[in-house]
Amino acid sequence: MLAEDPAVRARCQAVGGRTRHAAGDLEGAQRMLTEALEFATGMDQLTASAWLGVLRAHQSRVDDALRLLSPAARSNASGEHTSATLHALLFSGHAHALAGRPVVALDYFNRYTDEVERRQVPRFAGRGVNFSGWVLRNVGAVEEAVERHLEALEIANLHGTEEVTIAALEDLAEERLEAGDLGAAASRLATVQAHLRGDLVFAWRLELKLQLLRGRLALASGEAAQALEIAERLAVRASGIGVPRYTSVAHLLGHRARARLGMPVDFAATEADLDLLDG
Numbered sequence: 646m647l648a649e650d651p652a653v654r655a656r657c658q659a660v661g662g663r664t665r666h667a668a669g670d671l672e673g674a675q676r677m678l679t680e681a682l683e684f685a686t687g688m689d690q691l692t693a694s695a696w697l698g699v700l701r702a703h704q705s706r707v708d709d710a711l712r713l714l715s716p717a718a719r720s721n722a723s724g725e726h727t728s729a730t731l732h733a734l735l736f737s738g739h740a741h742a743l744a745g746r747p748v749v750a751l752d753y754f755n756r757y758t759d760e761v762e763r764r765q766v767p768r769f770a771g772r773g774v775n776f777s778g779w780v781l782r783n784v785g786a787v788e789e790a791v792e793r794h795l796e797a798l799e800i801a802n803l804h805g806t807e808e809v810t811i812a813a814l815e816d817l818a819e820e821r822l823e824a825g826d827l828g829a830a831a832s833r834l835a836t837v838q839a840h841l842r843g844d845l846v847f848a849w850r851l852e853l854k855l856q857l858l859r860g861r862l863a864l865a866s867g868e869a870a871q872a873l874e875i876a877e878r879l880a881v882r883a884s885g886i887g888v889p890r891y892t893s894v895a896h897l898l899g900h901r902a903r904a905r906l907g908m909p910v911d912f913a914a915t916e917a918d919l920d921l922l923d924g
Contacts, residue, residue: 654684702736702739737753770806811841814834853888
Protein backbone atom coordinates (compact mmCIF):
# COMPACT_ATOMS: atom_id res chain seq x y z
CA MET A 646 0.00 0.00 0.00
CA LEU A 647 1.09 3.58 -0.68
CA ALA A 648 0.72 4.46 3.01
CA GLU A 649 3.46 1.91 3.70
CA ASP A 650 5.82 3.38 1.08
CA PRO A 651 8.53 5.33 3.01
CA ALA A 652 8.87 7.92 0.23
CA VAL A 653 5.14 8.66 0.14
CA ARG A 654 5.04 8.73 3.92
CA ALA A 655 7.92 11.22 4.03
CA ARG A 656 6.28 13.54 1.50
CA CYS A 657 2.96 13.46 3.36
CA GLN A 658 4.67 14.18 6.67
CA ALA A 659 6.59 17.07 5.12
CA VAL A 660 3.40 18.63 3.73
CA GLY A 661 1.65 18.13 7.06
CA GLY A 662 4.57 19.64 8.94
CA ARG A 663 4.68 22.69 6.69
CA THR A 664 0.95 23.19 7.15
CA ARG A 665 1.17 22.96 10.93
CA HIS A 666 4.14 25.33 10.98
CA ALA A 667 2.32 27.91 8.89
CA ALA A 668 -0.69 27.68 11.22
CA GLY A 669 1.39 28.12 14.40
CA ASP A 670 1.46 24.53 15.66
CA LEU A 671 5.24 24.39 16.00
CA GLU A 672 5.26 21.30 18.21
CA GLY A 673 3.16 19.33 15.73
CA ALA A 674 5.24 20.64 12.85
CA GLN A 675 8.45 19.56 14.55
CA ARG A 676 7.13 16.05 15.09
CA MET A 677 6.01 15.62 11.47
CA LEU A 678 9.05 17.23 9.85
CA THR A 679 11.46 15.23 11.98
CA GLU A 680 9.73 12.03 10.86
CA ALA A 681 9.71 13.20 7.24
CA LEU A 682 13.46 13.78 7.36
CA GLU A 683 13.99 10.33 8.86
CA PHE A 684 12.21 8.54 5.99
CA ALA A 685 13.03 10.84 3.06
CA THR A 686 15.73 10.19 0.47
CA GLY A 687 17.26 12.19 -2.39
CA MET A 688 15.62 15.52 -3.16
CA ASP A 689 12.80 14.74 -0.73
CA GLN A 690 15.40 14.65 2.04
CA LEU A 691 16.78 18.02 0.95
CA THR A 692 13.26 19.49 1.02
CA ALA A 693 12.35 18.02 4.41
CA SER A 694 15.64 19.29 5.83
CA ALA A 695 14.89 22.80 4.53
CA TRP A 696 11.42 22.91 6.10
CA LEU A 697 12.73 21.69 9.44
CA GLY A 698 15.48 24.30 9.18
CA VAL A 699 12.92 27.08 8.73
CA LEU A 700 11.16 25.85 11.86
CA ARG A 701 14.44 25.83 13.79
CA ALA A 702 15.09 29.42 12.68
CA HIS A 703 11.71 30.46 14.09
CA GLN A 704 12.63 28.66 17.31
CA SER A 705 15.93 30.64 17.42
CA ARG A 706 17.91 27.39 17.26
CA VAL A 707 20.45 28.99 14.95
CA ASP A 708 23.10 26.28 14.64
CA ASP A 709 20.50 23.59 13.96
CA ALA A 710 18.75 25.86 11.47
CA LEU A 711 21.87 26.56 9.44
CA ARG A 712 22.90 22.91 9.37
CA LEU A 713 19.47 21.85 8.11
CA LEU A 714 19.09 24.71 5.63
CA SER A 715 22.56 24.37 4.13
CA PRO A 716 21.86 21.56 1.59
CA ALA A 717 18.94 23.40 -0.03
CA ALA A 718 20.65 26.81 0.18
CA ARG A 719 23.67 25.38 -1.71
CA SER A 720 21.64 23.46 -4.25
CA ASN A 721 20.56 24.51 -7.71
CA ALA A 722 17.37 22.45 -7.49
CA SER A 723 14.78 22.37 -10.23
CA GLY A 724 11.61 24.43 -10.28
CA GLU A 725 9.78 21.65 -8.47
CA HIS A 726 11.81 22.52 -5.36
CA THR A 727 11.76 26.31 -5.78
CA SER A 728 9.86 26.96 -2.55
CA ALA A 729 12.28 24.93 -0.42
CA THR A 730 15.33 26.48 -2.08
CA LEU A 731 14.11 30.03 -1.62
CA HIS A 732 13.05 29.46 1.98
CA ALA A 733 16.47 27.95 2.68
CA LEU A 734 18.19 31.09 1.40
CA LEU A 735 15.82 33.44 3.21
CA PHE A 736 16.00 31.72 6.57
CA SER A 737 19.74 31.15 6.36
CA GLY A 738 19.91 34.93 6.25
CA HIS A 739 17.46 35.15 9.15
CA ALA A 740 19.53 32.72 11.22
CA HIS A 741 22.80 34.53 10.51
CA ALA A 742 21.15 37.81 11.52
CA LEU A 743 20.03 36.27 14.81
CA ALA A 744 23.59 35.05 15.34
CA GLY A 745 24.95 38.59 14.93
CA ARG A 746 26.41 38.19 11.45
CA PRO A 747 24.75 41.03 9.49
CA VAL A 748 27.09 41.00 6.48
CA VAL A 749 26.49 37.29 5.88
CA ALA A 750 22.76 37.76 6.45
CA LEU A 751 22.55 40.55 3.88
CA ASP A 752 24.42 38.41 1.35
CA TYR A 753 21.84 35.63 1.75
CA PHE A 754 18.97 38.07 1.35
CA ASN A 755 20.54 39.45 -1.83
CA ARG A 756 21.00 35.91 -3.16
CA TYR A 757 17.36 35.19 -2.34
CA THR A 758 16.18 38.26 -4.25
CA ASP A 759 18.37 37.38 -7.24
CA GLU A 760 17.03 33.82 -7.24
CA VAL A 761 13.41 35.05 -7.13
CA GLU A 762 14.12 37.10 -10.22
CA ARG A 763 15.98 34.29 -11.98
CA ARG A 764 13.20 31.80 -11.35
CA GLN A 765 10.47 34.35 -12.15
CA VAL A 766 8.34 33.66 -9.05
CA PRO A 767 6.85 37.05 -8.08
CA ARG A 768 4.83 35.58 -5.20
CA PHE A 769 8.15 35.31 -3.31
CA ALA A 770 9.28 38.86 -4.15
CA GLY A 771 9.94 41.49 -1.49
CA ARG A 772 10.73 39.18 1.42
CA GLY A 773 14.49 39.40 1.13
CA VAL A 774 14.28 43.15 0.60
CA ASN A 775 12.27 43.63 3.79
CA PHE A 776 14.50 41.34 5.84
CA SER A 777 17.46 43.39 4.61
CA GLY A 778 15.83 46.49 6.03
CA TRP A 779 15.48 44.76 9.41
CA VAL A 780 19.18 43.93 9.47
CA LEU A 781 20.20 47.43 8.35
CA ARG A 782 18.12 49.03 11.11
CA ASN A 783 19.83 46.82 13.66
CA VAL A 784 23.28 48.07 12.58
CA GLY A 785 22.21 51.73 12.54
CA ALA A 786 21.70 52.27 8.79
CA VAL A 787 18.17 53.54 9.40
CA GLU A 788 17.70 55.66 6.30
CA GLU A 789 18.71 52.85 3.95
CA ALA A 790 16.61 50.43 5.99
CA VAL A 791 13.48 52.52 5.59
CA GLU A 792 14.08 52.61 1.84
CA ARG A 793 14.18 48.79 1.83
CA HIS A 794 10.96 48.53 3.84
CA LEU A 795 9.20 50.97 1.52
CA GLU A 796 10.49 49.07 -1.51
CA ALA A 797 9.18 45.82 -0.06
CA LEU A 798 5.82 47.45 0.61
CA GLU A 799 5.64 48.62 -3.00
CA ILE A 800 6.53 45.14 -4.28
CA ALA A 801 3.93 43.54 -2.01
CA ASN A 802 1.23 45.93 -3.18
CA LEU A 803 2.13 45.17 -6.80
CA HIS A 804 1.83 41.40 -6.34
CA GLY A 805 -0.87 41.35 -3.65
CA THR A 806 1.32 39.58 -1.10
CA GLU A 807 -0.39 40.36 2.20
CA GLU A 808 2.26 38.73 4.40
CA VAL A 809 4.98 40.99 2.98
CA THR A 810 2.70 44.04 3.24
CA ILE A 811 2.12 43.34 6.93
CA ALA A 812 5.78 42.62 7.66
CA ALA A 813 6.91 45.85 5.97
CA LEU A 814 4.27 47.91 7.78
CA GLU A 815 5.30 46.43 11.11
CA ASP A 816 8.95 47.23 10.46
CA LEU A 817 8.07 50.78 9.43
CA ALA A 818 5.96 51.14 12.59
CA GLU A 819 8.88 49.88 14.69
CA GLU A 820 11.22 52.42 13.08
CA ARG A 821 8.81 55.25 13.90
CA LEU A 822 8.44 53.96 17.45
CA GLU A 823 12.21 53.92 17.92
CA ALA A 824 12.36 57.47 16.51
CA GLY A 825 9.80 58.65 19.08
CA ASP A 826 7.12 59.40 16.46
CA LEU A 827 4.32 57.67 18.35
CA GLY A 828 1.51 59.01 16.17
CA ALA A 829 3.02 57.62 12.98
CA ALA A 830 3.77 54.31 14.72
CA ALA A 831 0.15 54.03 15.88
CA SER A 832 -1.10 54.80 12.38
CA ARG A 833 1.09 52.09 10.84
CA LEU A 834 -0.09 49.54 13.40
CA ALA A 835 -3.72 50.38 12.71
CA THR A 836 -3.08 49.66 9.04
CA VAL A 837 -1.43 46.36 9.97
CA GLN A 838 -4.53 45.27 11.84
CA ALA A 839 -6.67 45.97 8.79
CA HIS A 840 -4.48 43.63 6.72
CA LEU A 841 -4.04 40.89 9.33
CA ARG A 842 -7.02 38.76 8.39
CA GLY A 843 -7.82 35.71 6.32
CA ASP A 844 -5.69 32.65 5.69
CA LEU A 845 -2.14 34.01 5.91
CA VAL A 846 1.08 31.99 6.04
CA PHE A 847 2.89 32.46 9.36
CA ALA A 848 0.15 34.81 10.56
CA TRP A 849 1.06 33.76 14.11
CA ARG A 850 4.51 35.36 13.75
CA LEU A 851 3.06 38.59 12.35
CA GLU A 852 0.55 38.65 15.22
CA LEU A 853 3.28 38.18 17.82
CA LYS A 854 5.20 41.15 16.44
CA LEU A 855 2.06 43.28 16.27
CA GLN A 856 1.30 42.60 19.93
CA LEU A 857 4.89 43.40 20.95
CA LEU A 858 4.80 46.70 19.07
CA ARG A 859 1.44 47.55 20.61
CA GLY A 860 2.86 46.89 24.04
CA ARG A 861 5.93 49.01 23.38
CA LEU A 862 3.74 51.80 22.01
CA ALA A 863 1.51 51.68 25.07
CA LEU A 864 4.52 51.92 27.39
CA ALA A 865 6.00 54.82 25.40
CA SER A 866 2.60 56.57 25.52
CA GLY A 867 2.43 56.37 29.30
CA GLU A 868 -0.08 53.50 29.36
CA ALA A 869 1.96 51.17 31.55
CA ALA A 870 -1.02 49.12 32.75
CA GLN A 871 -2.06 48.42 29.17
CA ALA A 872 1.55 47.57 28.27
CA LEU A 873 1.71 45.09 31.14
CA GLU A 874 -1.53 43.42 30.08
CA ILE A 875 -0.28 43.05 26.49
CA ALA A 876 3.12 41.77 27.68
CA GLU A 877 1.57 39.08 29.85
CA ARG A 878 -0.71 37.84 27.06
CA LEU A 879 2.19 37.87 24.59
CA ALA A 880 4.44 35.90 26.95
CA VAL A 881 1.80 33.20 27.39
CA ARG A 882 1.22 32.92 23.64
CA ALA A 883 4.93 32.89 22.69
CA SER A 884 5.82 30.39 25.40
CA GLY A 885 2.89 28.18 24.45
CA ILE A 886 4.05 27.76 20.86
CA GLY A 887 7.77 27.67 21.69
CA VAL A 888 9.16 30.95 20.33
CA PRO A 889 11.78 32.11 22.88
CA ARG A 890 12.60 35.37 21.10
CA TYR A 891 9.13 36.70 21.80
CA THR A 892 8.88 35.08 25.22
CA SER A 893 12.00 36.95 26.35
CA VAL A 894 11.05 40.37 24.99
CA ALA A 895 7.49 40.01 26.32
CA HIS A 896 8.87 39.32 29.80
CA LEU A 897 11.23 42.30 29.55
CA LEU A 898 8.39 44.55 28.45
CA GLY A 899 6.45 43.35 31.49
CA HIS A 900 9.36 44.16 33.82
CA ARG A 901 9.58 47.68 32.42
CA ALA A 902 5.83 48.20 32.74
CA ARG A 903 5.84 47.03 36.37
CA ALA A 904 8.68 49.44 37.14
CA ARG A 905 6.69 52.31 35.60
CA LEU A 906 3.69 51.33 37.72
CA GLY A 907 5.79 51.33 40.89
CA MET A 908 5.38 47.58 41.33
CA PRO A 909 8.18 45.36 42.72
CA VAL A 910 10.59 44.14 40.05
CA ASP A 911 12.12 40.67 40.31
CA PHE A 912 15.74 41.36 39.41
CA ALA A 913 16.67 37.68 39.22
CA ALA A 914 13.84 37.07 36.75
CA THR A 915 14.88 40.13 34.76
CA GLU A 916 18.44 38.85 34.52
CA ALA A 917 17.18 35.42 33.44
CA ASP A 918 15.07 37.01 30.71
CA LEU A 919 18.04 39.04 29.49
CA ASP A 920 20.04 35.80 29.34
CA LEU A 921 17.20 34.17 27.37
CA LEU A 922 17.21 37.10 24.94
CA ASP A 923 20.99 36.83 24.51
CA GLY A 924 20.56 33.13 23.79
